Amino acid sequence: MKILDGFHSRIALAMAGKNPWGSSSGGDDDGGDRSGASGDGDGSDGKPSEDRPKGPRNPWLPQGGRDGERRSASIEDIFKNRGPEGPRRRPGGPGGPGGPNFRMPERPGGKSWVPVIVAVVVLIWIGVTSTHLIGPQQKAVVQTFGAYTRTLDSGLKFTAPFPIETVDVVDVEGVRAVQIPGSQARAKLILTGDQNLVDLSYIVRWNIKNLEQFKFRLAEPEETVNEVAEAAMRATVAEKTLDETFSGQGRAEIELAVRERMQRVLDRYRAGINVLGVEIDKADPPSEVVDAFRDVSVAEQNADAARNQARGYAQQVIANAQGEAEAFDKVYEEYRLAPEVTRRRLYYETMERVLSQTDKTIVETDNVTPYLPLPEVNRRRSTTVTPAQPAQPSTNSNASGSQ
Incomplete structure (x- = not known):
């Protein structure tokens, strides 16, 4: 105090x-x-x-x-x-040139340069914030004091300077891809229509259809796309069997159905999103039962191979039978024209086919040798038919002839 x-x-x-x-x-x-x-x-x-x-x-x-x-x-x-x-200010003191109390030079009229500098800065600010060059694949939404007013197409556009109007330029035609699940190490198990589990990973490609709805209707558009895609995939796979999910045709049907479901849901949300396509990247059984599933797949492949082999043999037998039937039909037509001649020709052809495969022939007829050594006869015939080699002239005969 x-x-x-x-x-x-x-x-x-x-x-x-x-x-x-x-x-x-x-x-x-x-x-x-x-x-x-x-x-x-x-x-x-x-x-x-x-x-x-x-x-x-x-x-x-x-x-x-x-x-x-x-x-x-x-x-x-x-x-x-x-x-x-x-008074009493020394050169180079605190108030001199370069000090804290430095004063800018005056204009020729004796006025300050500060208003001119401020005006130039304001003009530059207005020009920069009010001129916008929008690309060919882009659009822009304009907000006046935070409220949406209009959408700008591509080209050179002009607006009120910031902060009166704010412009947000977005690429609307660029394709955006979403991987589900986000990490390949994670498993996305989905229940099929025949009460089996399948591990699915897929990619959803989309772009912006309506920029106004995309910016102001959804709080998190990408998260909404992920959730809608997962719901549509689960609903579609629940209508298919496990085999259809693994087959190529079944995958194509699932991809098309998921795309249509997603588009309907997003249109109801007025999300302003266009779903371009869905591609299933992987469809495998759960890792816990992958070994047993492989054994089943191998057994099914072996069964398919055996069935294919049986079908091939059956087709071959049927083809031979059909060929013989056609040949019989032709012989029958000839038999109807000349029965005796056809009967004799068939007998000769049959006997020739049978006797050509035997080594012994027994003939029960008088004045005929009961045993014919056909192999020996054939061998002798082949030896007789073989041409003899020409004899080489001897040297002695040539010498006697010359004498």
Whole structure:
């Protein structure tokens, strides 16, 4: 409290025009030591240090503590005196060029450059924020003070400057892909119509159909696409069997059905999204039963191979039977024209076919050798038919002839 009382007394003295800080050059208001015509207190005037005034320095005197005009107590006057034109300002001081109180050069008319600079900055800001170049695959939505007003097509467009109007440019024709599930390591098990589980991963491709609906109807469009795609895939696979899910034709039907389901749901949401297509990337059994599923697949492949082999043999037998039937039909036509001749020809052909495959022939007829060694006869016949090699002329005959 004593400290506060002393501070209050000093304020009262200052308001009364007296020096609350001790001695001053103008008088001895508080009974302190007088400084007279002393220097600035730093010994620069040649006086010894013991002649300096004692006590705290008076902040209302000029700098250096020299005698002279008392400094005004007004804050505006204090800062005005600290300018470059203030008294006793040394070159290169705090108020000189480059200091904190640096002043810009004036225009030829004596006016400041600040309004010109501000006007140029404002014009640049207006030009940059009000001119928009929108690409051929892009569109832009314009909001006036945060409320949607219109949609801009591609080309050079102009709007009110920011923050009056804000422009959000979006690529509407670019294809966006969503991988479900997001990581290949994760399993997405879906129940089929025959109560089996299948691990499916697929890709959904889409783009923006209506930019206004896409920006302002859905809070998170991509998350909505993921959820709608998963719901449509589960509903479609539940209508198919496990074999149809694994087959190529079944996959194509599932992809088409999922795309149509997604488009219907998103149109009801007014999401402004166009589903371009769905592609099943992987369709495998669950990892827990993959070994057993492989065994079943191998067994099915072996059964298919055996069935195919049996069908091939059956087709071959049927083809031979059909050929023999056609040949019999032709023989029958000949038999109807000449029965005796046809009967004799069939007998000869049959006997030739049978006897050509035997080595012995027994003939029960008079005056005929009962045993015919047909192999020996054939061998002799082949030896007789084989041409003999020409004899080489001897040397002795050639010599006798020459004599």
